[in-house]
Amino acid sequence: MKESLMDVICCPLDKADLDLDIDERDDEEILTGTLTCTECGEIYPIEDGIPNLLPPDMREEAMA
């Protein structure tokens, strides 16, 4: 994901801002990292350049 995506995403549960933590990036994009809700503390993974912003109860099912 590009860093500019931060302008349009929020926590799916409470619509609060997300904090970006980058583990791995290239010149253009964040490849691996996490997005943490500044309100509820829920953590959303970024893997292979794709943020998974499903609410936690849907995430398990969708990753199968």
Added chain:
Amino acid sequence: MTGDDRDAGSGLAERRGLDEAVVYQPAEDSGLLAEAALEEAHGRVLEVGTGSGWVAQQIAEERGLDTVGSDLNPHAARQARERGVEGVVADLLSPYRADAFDTVCFNPPYLPTDPDNEWGDWMEHALSGGESGRELIEPFLDDVGRVLAPGGVVLLLVSSLTGYDEVLALVEDAGFAAEPVVEESFPFETLTVLALRRA
């Protein structure tokens, strides 16, 4: 993509094969939505239920607009990303901020499906609109006004199989005025792309 493009045996090729098997690939409805989007899209664009990412790619490339391709299905988000679109795994509009997008496109899963005959895989998510055919259109319309910036437009594909008048009633309830942008008839259904703007 044709079979010749695949490097048989590599992990990437296997993964691509799997992605294609479980992701809705571009069809007539996609072509119609792309046609409408190329006409109407402006500013920052979101495609909900992007599937293969093909429509989002057309908008990004032909119009040069920043485009996010969002899908419940992680295989779809990956395909969208491979097409150069920003791929996000999400449930409808839930992780997007208020006023974030100037254009929101949606080709919803719309086939009315008997609950006894639902088949429970990713392709069902891509095709089935539940018993009414409108199971995803309703929550989408309930929330899309929140993420749409002032002056924004929603492009919604509607099939006659889903009930055109029923969808129009939902659109009005959600506070939008609808205007058909493109329409095409096929043997079993008529497809219309509606442009929705705040009434």
